[in-house]
Amino acid sequence: MRALAGETLPTAPIWMMRQAGRYLPEYRATRAQAGDFLSLCYNSELAAEVTLQPIRRYGFDAAILFADILLLPQALGADLWFVTGEGPRLSTVTTQEDFAKLKPADDIHAHLAPIYETVKILSEELPEATTLIGFAGSPWTVATYMIAGQGTADQGPAHRLKAENPAVFDSLIDLITEGTIHYLSAQIEAGAEVVKLFDSWAGSLKGEDFMKYSIEPMRRITAALKAKFPDVPIIAFPRCAGEKYAGLHRMIGADCIAFDDGIDAQWVAKNLQPEGCVQGNLASSHMVTGGAALVAETKRIAGALSKGPHIFNLGHGITPDADPQNVQLMIDTVRSM
Numbered sequence: 001m002r003a004l005a006g007e008t009l010p011t012a013p014i015w016m017m018r019q020a021g022r023y024l025p026e027y028r029a030t031r032a033q034a035g036d037f038l039s040l041c042y043n044s045e046l047a048a049e050v051t052l053q054p055i056r057r058y059g060f061d062a063a064i065l066f067a068d069i070l071l072l073p074q075a076l077g078a079d080l081w082f083v084t085g086e087g088p089r090l091s092t093v094t095t096q097e098d099f100a101k102l103k104p105a106d107d108i109h110a111h112l113a114p115i116y117e118t119v120k121i122l123s124e125e126l127p128e129a130t131t132l133i134g135f136a137g138s139p140w141t142v143a144t145y146m147i148a149g150q151g152t153a154d155q156g157p158a159h160r161l162k163a164e165n166p167a168v169f170d171s172l173i174d175l176i177t178e179g180t181i182h183y184l185s186a187q188i189e190a191g192a193e194v195v196k197l198f199d200s201w202a203g204s205l206k207g208e209d210f211m212k213y214s215i216e217p218m219r220r221i222t223a224a225l226k227a228k229f230p231d232v233p234i235i236a237f238p239r240c241a242g243e244k245y246a247g248l249h250r251m252i253g254a255d256c257i258a259f260d261d262g263i264d265a266q267w268v269a270k271n272l273q274p275e276g277c278v279q280g281n282l283a284s285s286h287m288v289t290g291g292a293a294l295v296a297e298t299k300r301i302a303g304a305l306s307k308g309p310h311i312f313n314l315g316h317g318i319t320p321d322a323d324p325q326n327v328q329l330m331i332d333t334v335r336s337m
């Protein structure tokens with residue numbers, strides 16, 4: 001919370017995206033108990049349990065709610081399921097008729113009540129010093145899944161709908177934007193201390209589209225949340241924005257910008273950190289390979305960003321093939337600096 005408020009700390013606080021995940025044996029055991037991934041997300045007791053596991057094991061400075069960005073589309077009426085070994089599948093939205101079947105943006109809370117309950121349990125059970133982070137996907141990233149019905153390498157179906165049927169595309173972005181405001185407001189009311197917007201596919205928006213469809217919807221969400229909850233910090237993660245990261249704190253109205261591993265920490269120290277807290281950016285692959293390279297790169301990043309507000313994190317989520325010992329090595333390295 002201090003780093004998010006703009007303080008330069010002697011040791012950067014640490015957490016990781018997907019810190020509760022398949023690389024941990026205790027996560028795999030709880031997931032098996034729940035049945036499958038979505039059942040785990042909607043089982044408040046077990047979702048709280050897996051959120052707490054990496055806090056117990058590693059003492060991270062923050063816990064991220066265990067849920068998924070695709071629960072909001074499901075609450076809006078999309079069908080959602082996960083294919084083992086492949087990823088998410090959804091019913092698609094590509095026509096006005098498909099769009100008309102979705103629910104109004106404020107009609108999501110009955111479906112998402114178990115998520116709010118998870119937040120409530122966590123806000124009671126987490127250690128005082130551990131910050132609880134709620135989250136949602138950005139409208140663009142969520143739309144790419146709702147339009148394609150699955151993850152795509154180039155977000156082609158979403159780009160096509162944007163070009164060929166801008167009325168439906170814009171309506172969908174608006175609906176997700178409004179739904180996200182309702183969803184994150186309810187997470188905050190349940191006890192989330194910080195919220196993060198994941199725009200995993202921001203990098204595929206080129207030219208004017210980047211501002212219009214990645215940044216502007218996130219700006220609308222932060223403006224609405226700040227009006228209601230002025231003291232709740234917001235982290236935005238427009239992944240793969242490259243040099244377009246410069247100026248984004250102001251443009252989005254976010255307290256912290258998270259950045260991927262495609263941009264150098266030195267560049268971030270010079271061009272982004274002067275405007276606010278930054279979060280990143282060790283390559284997730286170091287959690288698989290470990291060793292001296294992990295230590296050297298962790299030190300280089302933490303060193304480069306040590307003169308301003310910084311939250312140490314990976315450039316993207318930790319992968320299932322990561323070695324839990326490498327996570328400990330990363331934490332020990334940051335905390336020994």
Ligand SMILES: Cc1c2[nH]c(c1CCC(=O)O)Cc1[nH]c(c(CCC(=O)O)c1C)Cc1[nH]c(c(CCC(=O)O)c1C)Cc1[nH]c(c(C)c1CCC(=O)O)C2
Nearest residue numbers: 017018019020021037064065066067068069087151198200
């Ligand atoms: C695109 C996206 C999704 N989900 C998310 C994003 C944006 C960030 C990113 O770029 O990854 C965000 C997300 N997903 C999950 C979280 C929980 C919080 C966290 O620990 O960071 C968060 C923040 C849990 C999860 N979400 C998912 C898992 C793995 C599920 C499992 O246990 O099998 C977890 C822990 C599944 C998921 N969920 C999604 C995909 C594409 C997949 C399949 C990928 C995979 O299997 O690793 C959609």
